[in-house]
Amino acid sequence: MVSLITDTQILKNSLVIDPQKLPEKAAQVAQDNAKYFKKVKARKPKQLDTVMSKLHVETFKKIDCLSCANCCKTTGPLFLPSDIKRISKRLNIKSSDFEDKYLRVDEDNDRVLKQLPCSFLGADNHCLIYEDRPKACREFPHTDRKKFHQISDITKKNVAVCPAVFEMVERLKTEFPL
Numbered sequence: 001m002v003s004l005i006t007d008t009q010i011l012k013n014s015l016v017i018d019p020q021k022l023p024e025k026a027a028q029v030a031q032d033n034a035k036y037f038k039k040v041k042a043r044k045p046k047q048l049d050t051v052m053s054k055l056h057v058e059t060f061k062k063i064d065c066l067s068c069a070n071c072c073k074t075t076g077p078l079f080l081p082s083d084i085k086r087i088s089k090r091l092n093i094k095s096s097d098f099e100d101k102y103l104r105v106d107e108d109n110d111r112v113l114k115q116l117p118c119s120f121l122g123a124d125n126h127c128l129i130y131e132d133r134p135k136a137c138r139e140f141p142h143t144d145r146k147k148f149h150q151i152s153d154i155t156k157k158n159v160a161v162c163p164a165v166f167e168m169v170e171r172l173k174t175e176f177p178l
């Protein structure tokens with residue numbers, strides 16, 4: 001069992017968990033998380049969105065995404081047709097050329113990055129197309145969405161990608177026991 005992280009520990013560190021150790025830490029809590037989110041899906045608690053919104057705001061006051069950028073280094077977003085059009089325009093290339101250069105079609109027939117880390121991640125962890133980034137990037141890690149119970153599978157996966165999500169889920173299990 002992984003020990004819970006206190007608010008004091010969080011305030012002392014701008015990044016709670018080293019992103020390189022995150023998959024290992026996530027694996028340690030995966031079984032507990034699976035049980036917890038199974039209950040969330042079954043019960044659909046009314047106050048869950050309120051609690052998650054609070055945890056989201058509190059966590060992102062303490063964690064700086066630019067010190068990590070693990071999401072951009074280890075996972076790729078889905079590219080919607082509108083994303084492709086917008087980014088292609090920004091790069092001043094044809095949509096088809098953008099797709100040929102940067103994207104592939106995955107097993108679900110979605111357009112995703114050909115390679116990781118993301119080609120648009122700068123050395124300073126800033127996104128080179130930030131204003132025009134894909135919708136999936138703008139919404140990541142999806143922890144402030146309404147009807148949070150509907151995206152629990154995404155959240156379970158993101159525990160191994162994002163230190164903020166790991167933190168939020170650990171606190172959620174404590175503050176909102178089921």
